[in-house]
Amino acid sequence: MEKIVSSTEIAPRIHKIVITAPQIAKMWQPGQFLILHVKEDSERIPLTICKRDPEKGEITLVVQAIGESTREICSMPAGSPIRDVLGPLGMPSEIDVNFKNVLFVSGGIGITPLYPLIQKYYELGSRTTVLMGFRTAKNLILEEEVREVATNTMIASDDGTLGEKGLALDLIAPAIEKWGKFDHVYIAGPVRMMQYTVAEAAKFGIKSTVSLNPLMIDGTGMCGGCRVNIGGHVKFACVDGPEFDGELVDFEKLAKKLGTYKDHQCRIR
Numbered sequence: 001m002e003k004i005v006s007s008t009e010i011a012p013r014i015h016k017i018v019i020t021a022p023q024i025a026k027m028w029q030p031g032q033f034l035i036l037h038v039k040e041d042s043e044r045i046p047l048t049i050c051k052r053d054p055e056k057g058e059i060t061l062v063v064q065a066i067g068e069s070t071r072e073i074c075s076m077p078a079g080s081p082i083r084d085v086l087g088p089l090g091m092p093s094e095i096d097v098n099f100k101n102v103l104f105v106s107g108g109i110g111i112t113p114l115y116p117l118i119q120k121y122y123e124l125g126s127r128t129t130v131l132m133g134f135r136t137a138k139n140l141i142l143e144e145e146v147r148e149v150a151t152n153t154m155i156a157s158d159d160g161t162l163g164e165k166g167l168a169l170d171l172i173a174p175a176i177e178k179w180g181k182f183d184h185v186y187i188a189g190p191v192r193m194m195q196y197t198v199a200e201a202a203k204f205g206i207k208s209t210v211s212l213n214p215l216m217i218d219g220t221g222m223c224g225g226c227r228v229n230i231g232g233h234v235k236f237a238c239v240d241g242p243e244f245d246g247e248l249v250d251f252e253k254l255a256k257k258l259g260t261y262k263d264h265q266c267r268i269r
């Protein structure tokens with residue numbers, strides 16, 4: 001049985017949790033996620049993977065305690081057993097070696113799925129510019145990790161307690177002025193944040209990829225819970241995604257669906 005190796009609160013209600021999962025640590029690629037089933041009677045929680053250590057057989061997750069199951073895992077101490085871990089699930093991120101000047105825009109905990117991708121492009125020698133948005137200074141997470149693999153970093157906060165006052169997408173125009181036009185932008189965060197960031201990037205002729213966070217239940221394409229509309233076609237985020245072309249996503253439908261199930265547990269973030 002897998003177990004929790006360590007659990008650290010890195011911001012209010014946000015924990016960095018290291019668990020044992022040797023197979024996933026070996027096979028996982030950026031963009032993929034897993035589903036945790038903590039105890040017999042717990043709900044299944046889809047979570048993005050932040051880091052892995054194949055030698056130790058461990059993976060690092062960032063979990064926000066927003067519902068019963070996420071609160072449960074965040075309260076569990078090191079050594080606690082986990083009933084099962086399913087993964088890696090979903091399609092790996094499409095990495096384009098021709099993208100030499102790459103932009104990443106995150107909202108809140110959305111920086112978690114972007115971090116491995118930033119690292120990958122950085123290792124490939126691309127210039128990586130990261131625009132991180134948080135509600136307030138207290139919510140800042142993964143700053144140190146991101147700075148290690150980001151050529152440029154800019155931070156914004158809603159209340160101005162950290163970096164520029166405003167949204168991360170407000171930093172796109174100044175970033176282009178400083179570092180030139182970007183080849184592509186990767187976006188992760190709340191649905192509306194992704195929708196408006198896609199539109200802002202499009203104004204500058206920059207194509208986008210978004211990491212979607214719909215409801216998930218089985219994570220294997222069977223339940224239909226994660227159905228999303230992409231370019232007029234129905235896709236399942238768990239098997240066809242979670243990353244999609246930002247300009248093809250029907251954000252209105254997605255926001256409506258998530259609003260309907262606002263209190264549901266099964267969200268990636």
Ligand code: FES
Pocket residue numbers: 215216217218219220221222223224225226227236237238239
């Ligand atoms: S989570 Fe069930 S189909 Fe995707």
